[in-house]
Amino acid sequence: MAFDHNMSSFPLTGAHKTTDCRECHIKEYKNTPTDCFSCHNKDYNQSTNPNHANLNITTDCISCHTTAPGWAPAKFDIHNQFYVLDNAHADIANDCKACHHGNYKNTPNTCQGCHLSDYNASINPNHKRLNIPTNCVDCHTTVKDWKPATFDIHNNYYVLDGAHASIAHDCNICHHGNYNTTPKTCAGCHITDYNASTNPNHKKLNLSTDCVSCHTTAPNWEPATFDVHNNYYVLQGAHANIKMTAQYVIKEIITRLQILVMVVIKPITIKPLIQIIKPLNSLLIALCVIHKQHGPLLHLIMTPIIFPYIPENIKTNGTYVVNVIPTRMILKYSAV
Numbered sequence: 001m002a003f004d005h006n007m008s009s010f011p012l013t014g015a016h017k018t019t020d021c022r023e024c025h026i027k028e029y030k031n032t033p034t035d036c037f038s039c040h041n042k043d044y045n046q047s048t049n050p051n052h053a054n055l056n057i058t059t060d061c062i063s064c065h066t067t068a069p070g071w072a073p074a075k076f077d078i079h080n081q082f083y084v085l086d087n088a089h090a091d092i093a094n095d096c097k098a099c100h101h102g103n104y105k106n107t108p109n110t111c112q113g114c115h116l117s118d119y120n121a122s123i124n125p126n127h128k129r130l131n132i133p134t135n136c137v138d139c140h141t142t143v144k145d146w147k148p149a150t151f152d153i154h155n156n157y158y159v160l161d162g163a164h165a166s167i168a169h170d171c172n173i174c175h176h177g178n179y180n181t182t183p184k185t186c187a188g189c190h191i192t193d194y195n196a197s198t199n200p201n202h203k204k205l206n207l208s209t210d211c212v213s214c215h216t217t218a219p220n221w222e223p224a225t226f227d228v229h230n231n232y233y234v235l236q237g238a239h240a241n242i243k244m245t246a247q248y249v250i251k252e253i254i255t256r257l258q259i260l261v262m263v264v265i266k267p268i269t270i271k272p273l274i275q276i277i278k279p280l281n282s283l284l285i286a287l288c289v290i291h292k293q294h295g296p297l298l299h300l301i302m303t304p305i306i307f308p309y310i311p312e313n314i315k316t317n318g319t320y321v322v323n324v325i326p327t328r329m330i331l332k333y334s335a336v
Contacts (some may be wrong), residue, residue: 010034014067036061043071050104055082083109087142111136118146125179130157158184162217186211193221205232 005012012019024039025032037044037059044052044059057064057078064074076096079085085093092098099114100107108114112134119127119134132139132153139149151171154160160168167173174189175182183189187209194202194209207214207228214224229235235242 015069016067036065048105088144089142091144111140123180163219164217166219186215 033039040061041059044061047053050057063078064076065071066073075094079093096104112119115136116134119136122128125132127134138153139151140146141148150169154168171179187194190211191209194207194211197203200207213228214226215221216223
């Protein structure tokens with residue numbers, strides 16, 4: 001009479017159904033083990049795709065396999081212990097062939113190992129043409145469709161400083177989703193600012209659209225130079241030596257610092273002045289130079305962190321220091 005295994009504590013399913021009794025019951029029937037590894041330890045140790053022993057994969061076969069013939073299909077719920085599947089990778093966690101193609105020994109664990117074709121096919125921007133690194137994680141996460149993304153190497157292509165630095169992480173402001181046609185010229189992005197300017201009206205004066213000829217990337221277009229002044233009004237004689245008048249200096253201090261200031265002018269020599277400026281580099285220290293031959297004309301030197309204006313010639317006679325402090329303003333100065 002045949003033994004109905006399904007009536008026992010070990011029903012026969014899958015490949016077990018067609019297995020000869022003697023393959024499992026080698027000596028006797030009553031002490032035959034019921035755990036997978038006791039019968040299949042040889043299969044485990046001889047596995048090569050992948051090598052279970054080398055990877056220290058659990059010997060609890062049913063955690064990955066069923067009793068289906070050929071050990072397939074199989075699952076691998078412990079994948080994250082070897083390579084984390086998240087975001088877009090998580091979407092294909094059950095489609096092993098999408099990455100492994102049937103070979104579980106040589107699957108790369110670097111981005112470009114799987115995504116080099118995506119890199120080469122990229123067009124916005126063209127990664128290959130720009131020689132962008134193939135280490136995708138420098139810019140991308142595993143979120144679907146490669147975004148959001150960062151671009152910390154932007155300065156390798158176009159330096160973001162001044163006002164540009166403050167929008168370094170808001171790509172759409174300049175690129176509008178297209179990274180191939182973004183202009184590299186000032187006017188390419190700022191022609192609307194140029195056309196809307198009123199003080200002075202750049203368009204009416206036919207000023208150059210090459211913004212850097214007058215401006216830096218500092219916020220609010222200040223400070224600025226105007227080397228084409230002679231095209232509109234020639235500065236010669238005494239005018240040629242004047243960089244800023246007293247009225248302009250005071251206006252600039254108030255406008256740019258946007259504070260009320262107290263200015264007290266006291267005689268001081270160059271040497272002690274330098275001793276004051278050096279340790280107070282981050283404070284609002286101004287040097288007011290009064291040239292006797294030009295009357296009460298003020299030239300402003302702010303320390304580098306505050307203003308870039310430095311007169312070419314500083315005379316020791318009639319040198320004064322101005323302490324600019326953020327409080328209410330009383331302005332006093334007299335001609336020498």
